[in-house]
Amino acid sequence: xxxRWSDDDVVGMDDLDLLVxxxxxxxxxxxxxxxxxxxxxxxxxxxxxxxxxxxxxxxxASGADMKAAQRLHFPGLRLDDLHLLFIKExxxxxxxxxxxxxxxxxxxxxxxxxxxxxxxxxxxxxxVHTHADAILALTNTRRSQDLLKSLYGRDVAVVGxxxxxxxxxxxxxxxxxxxxxxxxxxxxxxxxxTWGATPKQAYETHIEMVRRAEELLSNRSMGRPxxxxxxxxxxxxxxxxxxxxxLAPTLRGAVSRQQIVVLRYDDSPEVLEFVNxxxxxxxxAAGPATADHILHTKPRAxxxxxxxxxxxxxxxxxxxxxxxxxxxxxxxxxxEHRTGQEPMLDPYPRVILVPGVGMWTTxxxxxxxxxxxxxxxxxxxxMGGAYALGDYVSLSPQDAFDVEYWPSELYxxxxxxxxxxxxxxxxxxxxxxxxxxxxIARRFAAEGAHVVVTDIDLEGxxxxxxxxxxxxxxxxxxxxxxxxTDEQAVADAFRQTRLAFGGLDVLVSNAGVAPxxxxxxxxxxxxxxxxxxxxxxxxxxxxxxVKLMREQGMGGSIVFIGTKNVPAPGAEFGAYxxxxxxxxxxxxxxxIENGEFGIxxxxxxxxxxxxxxxxxxxxxxxxxxxxHGIPVEELEEFYRQRNLLRQRVTPEDVAEVALxxxxxxxxxxxxxxxxxxxxxxxxFPR
Ligand code: ZN
Numbered sequence: 001x002x003x004r005w006s007d008d009d010v011v012g013m014d015d016l017d018l019l020v021x022x023x024x025x026x027x028x029x030x031x032x033x034x035x036x037x038x039x040x041x042x043x044x045x046x047x048x049x050x051x052x053x054x055x056x057x058x059x060x061a062s063g064a065d066m067k068a069a070q071r072l073h074f075p076g077l078r079l080d081d082l083h084l085l086f087i088k089e090x091x092x093x094x095x096x097x098x099x100x101x102x103x104x105x106x107x108x109x110x111x112x113x114x115x116x117x118x119x120x121x122x123x124x125x126x127x128v129h130t131h132a133d134a135i136l137a138l139t140n141t142r143r144s145q146d147l148l149k150s151l152y153g154r155d156v157a158v159v160g161x162x163x164x165x166x167x168x169x170x171x172x173x174x175x176x177x178x179x180x181x182x183x184x185x186x187x188x189x190x191x192x193x194t195w196g197a198t199p200k201q202a203y204e205t206h207i208e209m210v211r212r213a214e215e216l217l218s219n220r221s222m223g224r225p226x227x228x229x230x231x232x233x234x235x236x237x238x239x240x241x242x243x244x245x246x247l248a249p250t251l252r253g254a255v256s257r258q259q260i261v262v263l264r265y266d267d268s269p270e271v272l273e274f275v276n277x278x279x280x281x282x283x284x285a286a287g288p289a290t291a292d293h294i295l296h297t298k299p300r301a302x303x304x305x306x307x308x309x310x311x312x313x314x315x316x317x318x319x320x321x322x323x324x325x326x327x328x329x330x331x332x333x334x335x336e337h338r339t340g341q342e343p344m345l346d347p348y349p350r351v352i353l354v355p356g357v358g359m360w361t362t363x364x365x366x367x368x369x370x371x372x373x374x375x376x377x378x379x380x381x382x383m384g385g386a387y388a389l390g391d392y393v394s395l396s397p398q399d400a401f402d403v404e405y406w407p408s409e410l411y412x413x414x415x416x417x418x419x420x421x422x423x424x425x426x427x428x429x430x431x432x433x434x435x436x437x438x439x440i441a442r443r444f445a446a447e448g449a450h451v452v453v454t455d456i457d458l459e460g461x462x463x464x465x466x467x468x469x470x471x472x473x474x475x476x477x478x479x480x481x482x483x484x485t486d487e488q489a490v491a492d493a494f495r496q497t498r499l500a501f502g503g504l505d506v507l508v509s510n511a512g513v514a515p516x517x518x519x520x521x522x523x524x525x526x527x528x529x530x531x532x533x534x535x536x537x538x539x540x541x542x543x544x545x546v547k548l549m550r551e552q553g554m555g556g557s558i559v560f561i562g563t564k565n566v567p568a569p570g571a572e573f574g575a576y577x578x579x580x581x582x583x584x585x586x587x588x589x590x591x592i593e594n595g596e597f598g599i600x601x602x603x604x605x606x607x608x609x610x611x612x613x614x615x616x617x618x619x620x621x622x623x624x625x626x627x628h629g630i631p632v633e634e635l636e637e638f639y640r641q642r643n644l645l646r647q648r649v650t651p652e653d654v655a656e657v658a659l660x661x662x663x664x665x666x667x668x669x670x671x672x673x674x675x676x677x678x679x680x681x682x683x684f685p686r
């Protein structure tokens with residue numbers, strides 16, 4: 001445990017800056033807090049809106065992440081008003097939260113932490129609270145009381161487990177008062193609280209106490225491997241990934257029955273050490289370490305295994321049976337412990353462990369799936385520490401239930417904004433580096449989709465994926481190189497998609513080429529190239545997509561970008577028109593073959609989409625201008641005048657229709673063609 005405090009870093013800082021700095025250096029250490037966990041506070045003097053000097057508690061906002069903390073993440077509350085609550089017998093979370101809202105210094109402040117009263121009732125100026133792994137290992141083992149006493153003596157008081165809230169805050173304050181010389185509290189199955197006259201002092205006391213716990217753990221394990229070392233066979237990483245890619249869509253389908261999720265695959269050394277140990281299975285069945293973890297991982301992980309870690313059919317069978325069994329057991333646990341009328345939450349697992357393969361976590365998007373993975377790694381670290389101390393003891397099933405169905409957490413869910421149209425979905429787009437493909441990637445991402453941007457131009461695909469990641473968050477886009485005529489490249493991109501997100505909901509098959517020339521002079525190689533890209537290319541990507549979607553069992557949408565040249569071909573565009581006609585027929589057969597699996601396939605016929613297009617090369621432009629007998633610079637205007645609406649068709653216009661076909665709004669439509677051409681009489685269906 002590293003002490004990150006340096007006096008040089010804090011020269012000239014005011015109270016609030018010191019609190020921000022203290023929080024940031026705590027957040028930098030993931031073994032102390034992870035993703036929004038833990039909280040810090042400072043009692044200070046401030047002027048209120050009428051200029052009166054009053055006592056104020058500055059505390060971390062609910063859910064704010066410490067490593068990225070800023071001043072605005074620390075709402076101020078009138079401390080005297082908070083102190084008045086100490087005489088109360090009990091208060092529900094709702095009562096506490098609505099009271100806290102009325103104590104805020106600023107009406108627009110973010111919501112203060114649910115643990116605000118714990119900080120307020122302690123008399124000390126600076127208070128630090130974390131869910132440090134090493135402390136949890138100590139509190140989650142059978143001999144924890146003895147161990148804590150021998151390690152900390154009278155430096156800390158121990159508070160028995162209670163769900164965070166009014167009663168825990170009051171009990172913590174009482175324990176602190178009966179131990180006035182102490183400098184902290186250990187909260188059983190929860191974490192550590194320390195205090196001091198300054199942020200530096202509270203921080204350094206905290207670090208010192210965690211350091212002592214870590215030292216004890218490392219003395220006990222005496223360099224022995226965690227969990228007694230690997231007992232199961234571990235396939236090479238390439239084989240692991242092959243198995244993981246083969247399992248993922250079935251797993252995604254199985255755990256998405258109630259709410260669609262994306263998966264995240266993790267085969268880091270820490271995860272493999274746990275899943276391949278001899279004790280992982282029992283530890284995983286034991287239950288959760290602490291409330292903070294349950295909210296991200298559910299009370300228990302699902303353990304799946306087969307005798308041979310590379311036996312895909314056996315693993316698939318274990319998976320189907322295991323997920324259903326998990327949901328049944330969850331429902332039974334819910335019925336046994338429910339107290340009020342709370343409806344049952346999604347009964348499917350958030351963490352799935354497979355010896356020899358690794359771990360999957362699920363979430364409504366890549367960020368949530370990643371948070372669950374990070375949190376579960378800490379559950380593993382806590383179990384490892386507790387195991388080194390003798391044995392691991394989890395929260396009781398009733399305590400776990402009270403956290404999973406914590407009314408204030410359920411209420412938070414109701415405050416979440418409605419989800420975007422393609423939220424929880426994964427889309428793969430070919431030819432996504434520019435033009436129509438890029439516009440679709442942007443539109444889908446804005447609607448909440450995770451996007452795999454593929455293109456023969458990998459650099460271009462990377463730029464688009466990067467733009468989407470910056471705009472919508474880490475993990476929301478992935479770039480893959482793909483020449484759609486190269487079977488291996490297509491297979492690789494789909495394998496990456498399976499590993500990155502667990503599956504696929506939408507394929508936009510868009511990549512195409514437009515060779516020009518009259519048929520009597522067209523080199524056969526040009527003809528073949530058109531057929532390869534515009535017909536075979538669509539076939540190859542659709543084949544992979546359909547296979548994946550059928551394994552997943554969640555339906556799916558395939559969108560082919562066709563052309564106006566299919567219903568209304570043009571001279572000197574024979575290779576293009578014929579190959580795109582093959583594409584159209586291919587889409588229709590896909591619709592016929594896959595309707596029973598809920599997989600739809602529709603076609604968009606754009607016309608004259610010039611902007612950012614690689615199809616409209618200077619050569620094509622000149623040829624088309626010649627064919628129409630006009631100067632090349634008048635070409636775009638010529639096409640605009642040609643359509644009934646006199647409109648210039650843009651990539652965004654095509655993206656809008658692609659979104660319609662991708663979304664549930666077109667759920668009753670398959671095998672259809674929709675034109676985006678401004679209205680062309682020649683191209684009307686006959
Ligand atoms: Zn806490």
